[in-house]
Amino acid sequence: MEIFAQLVANSVIAGATYTILTLGFNLIYGATRFTNMAYGVVAATGGYAFFFLTRTVGLPMIPSIIAGALFSGVVGVLTDRLIFSPLRKKNVRPSVHVIASLGAFVAIQALLSIFFGAEFWTLLPSGTVRVFDVAGASVTEVQWWIMGIAAAVSGLLFVVLRFTLFGKVVRALSDDEEVGKMLGINTDRTIGIVFFIGSMIAGLGGILVGFDTGIQPTMGLFILIEAAVPSIIGGIGNLAGGVIAAFLFGFVENFGIWFIASQWKAAIAFGLLTLFLIFKPEGIMGKK
Amino acid sequence: MNSSARIVLGLVIIVAVVAGVFAFLQAPQTAHGPTESPAGNVSPITIGFIAPLTGDGAALGQNEKVAVELAVSEVNMAGGIGGRPLNVIYEDGQCTGKVASNAANKLINVDNVPVILGGLCSGETMSFAAAAEQAKRVVLSPCSSAPAITDAGDYIFRDYPSDLFQGAFGAKYVYEQLGKRKAAIVYVKSDYGVGLDKVFREEFTNLGGTIVADEGYDQAARDLRTQLTKVKASNPDIVYFVGYTEGSTVGLKQAADLNLGVSMFGADGWGDPKLWTDVGVAGEGAMYTTVSAPLSDDFKAKMKEKTGSEEVLTCSPGAYDGIKILAQVMSKVGTDPTAIKDELYKVEYIGGVSAARVAFDENGDPAEASFAVKVVKDGKAVIR
Known part of the structure; x- marks a missing residue:
């Protein structure tokens, strides 16, 4: 049963990674109502900032992680200020x-x-990475960190959205931006903050993906897919649905290859997405 | 601004841009006019080059480019080809079929080169072999090893052996020299990986061994844990792992993370020192097959002068010899691609750095090949 334990571990690790990525993506989607294709590459900038700070500047790990995530946050805000905010003021269609x-x-x-x-x-x-044995499955130190951070980020985000004024404002925006504006919410400023937080989460995800495998400029596309697929399956803009879907995605992807050859891993994942789009396009937790 | 003013302004801008583009196009033409006229035989002979200069396999491609530059400067120092200097246009194929195919189309249709030295990755070469064959341009690959290239066409050559030989050599070595009976295969889903997977599987089974797992991964994949988990569950004596630097870096690390605990045996794609510095201890004891090239001390010294490294990577000797062979052929028959093709089938090149003797069989494959096995010790690959 060693393979079963390892597949469970692999699924949970993948699910945790997807959770972090999908949370930031969903948050930004909720406030802005468009699929932000730049999300993945904003995450990659976090990985690169970390890489630069540790290798070239020589900073220790923890400050570099924090600085890397903050850097992604700044990049995210810049994309909003320079591109999306002017577009919002012109009231263009979401496709633009x-x-x-x-x-x-x-x-x-x-x-x-x-x-x-x-x-x-x-x-x-x-x-340099320690490996732990859990019921016959090997889990590395980095993977424990990924799972811990996924739990912390989701917990923190739920608390913020549920119990703070800022959370109420963001939820109001997700429901209806126009009404929010009428109630006196400074939507542009709020969306800027949402971009900062969402992009920071993305950067954190980019760094963790980099720890787990590595970084390259084209990683943004994979991160975008890994963030967008669970959010679509979970009901786009719905945070809880996204988390559930992230783990579903991780389990289906990893257990699928138990039955068929592993070169079809990506096909299994996209098969699941297609099924959802056909039979439940609003997602697991989405409203009709 | 009213609308008629806008139209006027728009027209002015368009005229300015068109005039600018014309001026730009005109200037170099007049400047280069005399050298491009057919007067005399001093105009350069231009050939194309395709290899990954970025992305997967870039380390191999960059090293190959240095070897080509070295060979070209030597050819030109010795008086060029019948008095005409040799010139190379370097294109980045990114180890990707689509990119390499675009590069080849540009070389064939725009630069009108008679010969392309490349590609490096089998997927690159396969992507433009048909187009080159149709346009009647010679392709000489210094490093593509996929078996399918044997039948790719009359104009398609390589001075690097097909994986039919490398895969069979590897299977035999694993079975006879290492005494392993149960092998698992992990391979990159490219022309290169799929070719080696097939040959190794057939040869190892013919020898009496068992393939207990056979798992492919996408060239861009950076998470091979699922594949390796299946491999681990199949309990192999050894893993035959075919990949390029990037996928292999994560694969070897993840195999160590999963406590796979068996030897890793690879192919010539592992001939990149960056792989062994990146994987660290996870690479210790790994073995791989490589084409055994004579590599003269003179060649090694000249390469070191340019790269600063002792290591001459897998594809460089074949590229260096390839330029020398092409120069020899073009000195004799000129730059007509069909004449070059016909002459290549007759060529015999002695004293090269990629093989003691280079000659092509009726399929444009090297007539002979010899291999060696390297093992990684303290982060460096040495002949076993």
């Missing part, structure tokens, strides 16, 4: 936002390639 975000995605990815090269870098040298 999506295309603009695709432009930001390509531009930021190109900048990463120019500054850091297109190579794949590992953030942690091998042999």
